[in-house]
Structure formats: C-alpha cells, structure tokens
Amino acid sequence: MPDQPELTIQGWGPTGPDHTTDDGTADSPEAALDGALPKSARRYLSRELGWTPRATPPVAVADIRLAPSRLPETARGRLVELLGEENVRTDRESRLRRAGGKSYLDLLRRREGDASDAPDAVVLPGSTDETATLLAACSELDVVVVPFGGGTSVVGGLAGVDPDDRPSVALDLSRMSSVQALDVPSSLVTVGPGMRGPALEDALAREGLTFGHLPQSWEFATVGGYAATRSAGQNSTGVGRFDELVAGLTLATPSGVLEVGHPPASAAGPDLLGLALGSEGTLGVITELKLRVRPKPRTSSYEGWSFRSWAAGLAALQLLARHDLLPDIVRLSDADESRANLLMASGAGARTLRATLRARGHGEASLLILGWEGLPSMVRARRKAASSLLKGSGAIRLGHKVGESWKKHRFQAPYLRDTLLSAGLLVETLETAATWTALPTVYDAVRRALRDSLTREGRRPLIMSHVSHGYPTGASLYVTVLADRDDALPIQQWLTAKRAATDALLAAGGTLTHHHAVGADHRPWLEREVGPLGVEVLRAVKQRLDPQGICNPGVLLPE
Ligand SMILES: Cc1cc2nc3c(=O)[nH]c(=O)nc-3n(C[C@H](O)[C@H](O)[C@H](O)COP(=O)(O)OP(=O)(O)OC[C@H]3O[C@@H](n4cnc5c(N)ncnc54)[C@H](O)[C@@H]3O)c2cc1C
Numbered sequence: 001m002p003d004q005p006e007l008t009i010q011g012w013g014p015t016g017p018d019h020t021t022d023d024g025t026a027d028s029p030e031a032a033l034d035g036a037l038p039k040s041a042r043r044y045l046s047r048e049l050g051w052t053p054r055a056t057p058p059v060a061v062a063d064i065r066l067a068p069s070r071l072p073e074t075a076r077g078r079l080v081e082l083l084g085e086e087n088v089r090t091d092r093e094s095r096l097r098r099a100g101g102k103s104y105l106d107l108l109r110r111r112e113g114d115a116s117d118a119p120d121a122v123v124l125p126g127s128t129d130e131t132a133t134l135l136a137a138c139s140e141l142d143v144v145v146v147p148f149g150g151g152t153s154v155v156g157g158l159a160g161v162d163p164d165d166r167p168s169v170a171l172d173l174s175r176m177s178s179v180q181a182l183d184v185p186s187s188l189v190t191v192g193p194g195m196r197g198p199a200l201e202d203a204l205a206r207e208g209l210t211f212g213h214l215p216q217s218w219e220f221a222t223v224g225g226y227a228a229t230r231s232a233g234q235n236s237t238g239v240g241r242f243d244e245l246v247a248g249l250t251l252a253t254p255s256g257v258l259e260v261g262h263p264p265a266s267a268a269g270p271d272l273l274g275l276a277l278g279s280e281g282t283l284g285v286i287t288e289l290k291l292r293v294r295p296k297p298r299t300s301s302y303e304g305w306s307f308r309s310w311a312a313g314l315a316a317l318q319l320l321a322r323h324d325l326l327p328d329i330v331r332l333s334d335a336d337e338s339r340a341n342l343l344m345a346s347g348a349g350a351r352t353l354r355a356t357l358r359a360r361g362h363g364e365a366s367l368l369i370l371g372w373e374g375l376p377s378m379v380r381a382r383r384k385a386a387s388s389l390l391k392g393s394g395a396i397r398l399g400h401k402v403g404e405s406w407k408k409h410r411f412q413a414p415y416l417r418d419t420l421l422s423a424g425l426l427v428e429t430l431e432t433a434a435t436w437t438a439l440p441t442v443y444d445a446v447r448r449a450l451r452d453s454l455t456r457e458g459r460r461p462l463i464m465s466h467v468s469h470g471y472p473t474g475a476s477l478y479v480t481v482l483a484d485r486d487d488a489l490p491i492q493q494w495l496t497a498k499r500a501a502t503d504a505l506l507a508a509g510g511t512l513t514h515h516h517a518v519g520a521d522h523r524p525w526l527e528r529e530v531g532p533l534g535v536e537v538l539r540a541v542k543q544r545l546d547p548q549g550i551c552n553p554g555v556l557l558p559e
Pocket residue numbers: 101102103146147148149150151152153154157158173193214215216217220221222223224225226227228229230231232233234279280281282284285286287414515516517552555
C-alpha cells in the first residue's frame with residue numbers, strides 16, 4: 001500500500017491543522033481558532049450565529065469503538081487464496097481508515113467514537129481480473145463489497161449499510177493507481193481507478209498535457225470515485241464535468257466484465273457508459289478508465305468582479321451563458337458568502353477592498369471569480385467579450401489580485417472544518433442545480449428551509465451560497481451552512497435540516513444533486529427525480545449484473 005499518514009480523526013488530510021493530541025484532548029478552542037480564523041471573522045461568526053466557542057474535541061483514536069470483524073474464517077481464507085495474505089486485512093487500523101466518508105455526519109460519528117460503519121475487512125485487488133474473480137467469490141460467499149477510492153464521499157457513499165446485515169469488505173483501489181497508456185494523438189490516457197489528481201497531473205505534465213479536473217477534494221479523491229459519483233471540478237464550466245471527460249471504462253461485476261464507451265464516437269444503440277457513471281459501486285467496480293486530456297494551457301487569467309446584488313450577478317451569468325461566453329471558472333457568491341470571504345481575507349489589501357466596495361454602493365456585494373485558460377489569443381478574445389457584457393450589467397472589475405488570491409487558497413477551506421467542529425459548530429454543505437428560471441426560487445426555498453430548521457433560542461444559522469458551474473440551461477447552487485451545534489442531539493439537528501432543505505429544493509425545481517451523488521443520504525428522494533419506472537430500470541440492471549445484491553447495497557437505490 002502507498003505511504004500512509006498517521007491515523008487521526010481529522011476530516012481532512014494529515015497536512016491540515018491538527019489540534020488533537022494523543023489522548024484526544026485539544027488546545028483551547030480560542031487558541032485553535034486564533035490560528036485558523038482572523039479575529040474579525042471569529043467575532044462576526046459569534047455575532048451572526050449566537051455561538052460561543054467551546055471545546056468539543058473528538059475522542060482519541062484509541063477510544064473509537066470497533067466491533068470484532070464478522071468475516072467468517074472460511075470466507076477470509078478464500079479471499080486470501082485469491083489475493084494473498086497481505087491484501088486481505090482485518091486489523092483495526094485498516095478497518096478504521098475505510099470507515100465511512102467525510103460528510104458532517106460521518107465526522108460527527110467518528111468524533112463520538114462510533115465506527116459501526118467500518119468494514120469487516122479490507123481487500124486490495126491488483127487488476128481487473130482479480131477484481132472480477134473477487135466479486136464472483138464474494139457473491140458466492142454472500143459478502144458485501146463497498147468500493148473505496150479516496151474515502152471523500154460526502155453523501156454516505158461508503159456507509160456499508162446492508163438490509164441483510166451480511167459481513168462486508170471495503171475494496172480498496174490503491175493498488176490500481178498508475179497510468180497504463182498514453183495516446184497523445186488521440187488525447188487519451190488510460191489509468192487505474194485508484195489514481196489521485198496530483199499524480200495524474202504530474203504524469204501528464206511531463207508530456208505537456210493536463211486533465212484539469214479540480215474538485216476541492218482533489219488532493220485525496222480518486223478518478224474511479226469521480227466516475228462513480230459524476231463529480232464536477234472547479235473548472236468544469238470550461239473543461240467539462242468528470243463524466244464528460246470519460247471516453248470509456250472497464251466495469252468488473254459479479255456477472256463478468258463490461259467494457260463501455262468507444263472513442264471517438266459510436267451510434268451502436270444507447271450508450272452503456274452512462275450506466276456505469278454515477279453507479280456508486282452498486283453495479284460493480286470501475287477498474288480502468290480512458291480519460292480525455294488536453295494541452296496544458298499556455299496562459300491563464302483569474303479576476304474578481306462585484307455586483308450590487310446576487311440577482312444582478314445571476315442575470316449577468318445568464319447573459320454570458322446565452323452568448324456562449326462563460327469562462328472556464330465561474331464562481332458567484334451571494335452576499336452572505338461574499339461578506340464572509342472578505343472577512344476571512346486579512347491585511348491592508350482586504351481592508352482597502354472592503355472600503356472601496358462600500359464607497360461604490362456595493363456594501364452588500366455579490367462577488368464573482370472568473371478564470372480563463374488556454375491559448376493567449378483565445379483567452380484575450382473571450383475575456384474581452386465577457387468583460388464588456390459584465391460592465392454593461394453594472395459589475396465593477398476588482399482585478400487580478402482577487403482572482404489569484406482565490407486560486408491560491410482554493411483547496412484550503414476543508415482544512416478549517418476540523419477546527420470549527422472542535423469549537424462547537426455545525427459545518428456542512430449541500431448542492432443542487434436548477435435552470436436559470438428556477439434558480440432564484442430554489443435559492444430562496446433552500447435558505448428558508450435551513451433557516452427555519454436551524455434557528456433556536458436566539459441562535460440562527462449562517463447560510464452562504466454560490467453558483468460554480470454554469471451551463472447554457474442553468475447552473476449549480478452550492479450551499480455552506482454554519483450553526484451553533486446542538487451538543488445534545490447533533491446528528492438529529494442536521495438530519496432535520498437536511499430533510500427540510502432537500503424537500504424544499506426538489507419542490508422548487510432543483511435536482512437532487514449536482515455533483516455529490518446520491519449515496520445513502522439522498523436515496524430516499526431518488527424516486528422523486530427519476531420516477532418509479534426509472535428506479536425499476538436501475539433495479540433490473542443491478543439484478544442482472546449483481547444478482548446477490550452484494551455491490552454497495554446501502555446506496556443509490558431506495559430501500
Ligand atoms: C472537502 C471536500 C470537498 C469536496 N469537493 C468536491 C467537489 O468540488 N466536487 C465534487 O464533485 N465532489 C467533491 N467532494 C465529494 C467527493 O470528493 C467526490 O464525491 C469524489 O468523487 C469521491 O471520490 P473518492 O475517490 O473519494 O470516492 P469514495 O469516497 O471512496 O467513494 C465514493 C463512492 O463511489 C464508489 N466508488 C469509489 N471508487 C469506485 C470504483 N473504482 N468503482 C466503483 N465505485 C467506486 C464508492 O463505493 C462510493 O459509493 C468533496 C468532498 C470533500 C470531503
């Protein structure tokens with residue numbers, strides 16, 4: 001297995017701020033927050049939320065409760081025969097590392113010492129053939145298989161729930177994580193599913209190429225996970241969503257191996273590639289992917305703009321979309337998110353920017369980050385045309401520094417989450433997409449639902465939203481929620497809010513998810529989006545490929 005960082009309960013990697021000591025105690029919340037948040041931002045949060053920072057550290061790793069493995073010895077022996085002793089693990093650390101994902105609920109449970117979602121064993125196949133043989137064996141043995149990529153699911157995709165309560169294994173894809181072929185003339189790279197973004201970009205950079213999929217989880221998530229969840233990255237508006245960048249893939253199932261997708265194009269019936277993308281491990285395991293790559297951009301230009309209001313910003317983006325002028329990166333924050341971002345930025349430059357915006361009547365501004373990448377002549381032309389439309393919409397250009405600063409810090413926010421969780425906060429995100437027509441209604445509905453369900457005894461949530469993926473027909477909406485945590489019933493507090501928000505966004509015309517996928521958390525609502533017949537079609541496909549129902553049974557399809 002690749003190098004493993006020290007095991008912690010932190011939500012995000014080993015390089016993030018870690019205030020947990022060996023015995024699970026923490027620095028004072030004030031000390032931890034001082035390192036992570038400017039004082040102005042901390043004061044703002046306390047005032048907005050009615051929150052008093054307090055120490056709510058996670059339990060020590062040694063105190064996490066893990067039940068003994070339920071994998072029968074005969075089943076373990078069979079898996080060892082197939083993969084070798086070193087690739088079948090039942091030790092505490094291997095199981096804890098594959099317990100659940102990174103949603104707020106996952107982190108809460110782990111912080112409370114609950115690892116009841118941990119697999120009974122971890123298996124590490126090294127090839128498509130080994131994976132297919134393993135799946136057939138697990139089918140016979142009645143052992144549930146949950147594919148595990150980077151473990152960054154935020155929708156309970158790794159919950160491992162099985163209605164029949166069978167033993168389960170996490171199928172770790174880290175042994176299949178290399179570049180297998182590069183076809184430069186066809187702009188195609190063939191890679192193993194366990195490959196992470198940084199390693200893929202390093203390999204491509206040597207050939208002057210890039211893949212360019214940059215979700216905020218880029219450092220840890222894998223390409224197999226992106227395909228299984230239909231991920232979107234920060235520049236998906238320009239380069240396309242992950243599913244648009246997959247030219248073909250191999251899916252190992254308990255019933256055999258499927259090769260789907262035939263680049264450059266085919267009209268041989270419905271495209272079966274679409275069945276594998278977003279299948280979240282329920283049909284089998286993606287063991288190889290052919291991805292579309294492109295030349296590394298010769299230039300890039302990032303900049304900030306400001307609108308007097310969120311509505312004005314949305315109208316301008318819609319205009320850009322209609323004229324096919326959306327840049328590669330688009331991120332429009334509402335007034336609440338813009339204010340928080342401005343407060344998080346410290347230093348004289350940030351103070352000057354705040355004063356300028358106030359002076360120009362943009363005190364409640366909606367900030368927009370735009371990014372263009374590619375050939376210099378194309379970037380110049382696209383930027384010029386878009387800028388003229390934006391100025392005509394009343395936007396103020398804030399310049400490159402604001403854009404470059406966003407780019408520099410764009411992977412940092414997740415590292416802050418642990419510190420906030422350890423100081424008594426609820427921190428979670430949710431997302432959807434809607435047509436340009438429905439977007440304002442969806443925005444209002446989600447905010448209202450979250451506000452109503454999270455307001456209690458003088459405390460209210462801070463709800464910050466942005467649009468980050470534009471299409472000709474509409475855009476995604478991403479919402480970050482902060483609130484004073486209910487220390488007595490923290491899980492119930494979020495479940496209630498999440499249920500209200502999901503009901504509200506669907507009723508207002510939003511999609512169940514834009515890029516986080518369905519997982520265990522959204523499955524009760526899947527039928528609302530695809531209809532009862534749609535669910536039956538998916539069940540029929542699953543029945544054919546996975547007749548024993550061993551492939552990640554706790555996600556996607558409603559119970
Ligand atoms: C801080 C943070 C930021 C994030 N930002 C973004 C973002 O910007 N954009 C975005 O789209 N998502 C984002 N996510 C969500 C998450 O990173 C994505 O869903 C990602 O695609 C999951 O990849 P993974 O390798 O970690 O998969 P995992 O979490 O390991 O698995 C996710 C699901 O896919 C299945 N699966 C994994 N690998 C395979 C495989 N090879 N074959 C079949 N099934 C498989 C799993 O069983 C599970 O159901 C974020 C998450 C976090 C914690």
